Amino acid sequence: MTTATLDRSVIERIVREIVLGSATSGKATAPKLVVSISARHVHLTDEHVETLFGKGRVLTPAKDLYQDGFYAAEETVAVVGPRRRMLPSVRVLGPTRPQSQVELAFTDGISLGIDLPVRASGKLAGTPGCVLVGPAGVVELKEGVIRAERHVHMNHDHAAYYGVQNGQRMNLRIESTCTLVLEDLLVRADGTSKLEVHLDTDEGNAADLDKATRIELLKPR
């Protein structure tokens, strides 16, 4: 369990990162816990980058994300839903991936008219599609529009600290004027990741995360 005072670090609007020191935990070994709120965003294949932005084009990193090697790109696309409603400017995150994927909050899904399935990143079989519109072209995704399943990245040391393993589930309690417990965060443990919880804007807004006074990552009993 990590309990902590709040120190706020807003990287940019696309990904708000709530940084929690471990000063009040009383445990010298408590790892630093970062909770990031991902606004709606898109991951693209190399091929789709060229279709949307032009032959030979690659993504232009604009802002590093908390996990090493990941970034918000300068590029944005329009996401068009089945009712011809549109989100006009959705940020692309890099690097590119083997399959393009659109991650939305439920609020976005309602405005687009898409009934979003909750999926782990990359588990896209049978998910809804959409149309992406860029300055140089259009991509019709047959599938790939999801609400990302809430999850926590960590390395093996963090996993040992919490007593969990890759693929297990944890709970996140956010204390604020709108206190809540988010259950079943998927643990994604590997050799190199920083300790970071990924939530979407609906979850962050429900909890008023920006005004949180205490955050705990908990192993379910």
Next chain:
Amino acid sequence: MTTATLDRSVIERIVREIVLGSATSGKATAPKLVVSISARHVHLTDEHVETLFGKGRVLTPAKDLYQDGFYAAEETVAVVGPRRRMLPSVRVLGPTRPQSQVELAFTDGISLGIDLPVRASGKLAGTPGCVLVGPAGVVELKEGVIRAERHVHMNHDHAAYYGVQNGQRMNLRIESTCTLVLEDLLVRADGTSKLEVHLDTDEGNAADLDKATRIELLKPR
């Protein structure tokens, strides 16, 4: 504790009511639990109804809400925030009240540029204001824009069933693909209310309430 299978009753978009029978609880006395999601809405004074809609005008009930005597009106107003951003059509709920009040989700507050305080209904001192625009006139509210504190209405029999009293707090656990526990629901017990939890759209969307498979109202340990 009420655990229940789900039966859905959507009254209209302004207030979605998730009705839970008590069939699976095994307790004959378990009361029916309704969870309602209130979209953004406005309560008005008689005077403001006349200013906004015309001399001598009163609200026109369009749809009864779950609690007896309350209704969604046919009337809507535009809510204008400090950055001159606007929510063009916000439903008015009736009956009228001694003080006008605007209840928004955080998502609405972000789009309007208002940092919403979380308040119990009617506790408006020191809250932000806004401008309301109707077909017949304009009202400048000096205060009254809030995120409504999550709460549960009940009568004294329900309170006795749960072992709680007016003013105490309870937790609501919503089991879905996005399971969460909302803590600190304010208990509003009186002689006549039906058992009903009031959430806002951020909370409903965070939990994917429409797809909930189990909902429990719990007395904190």
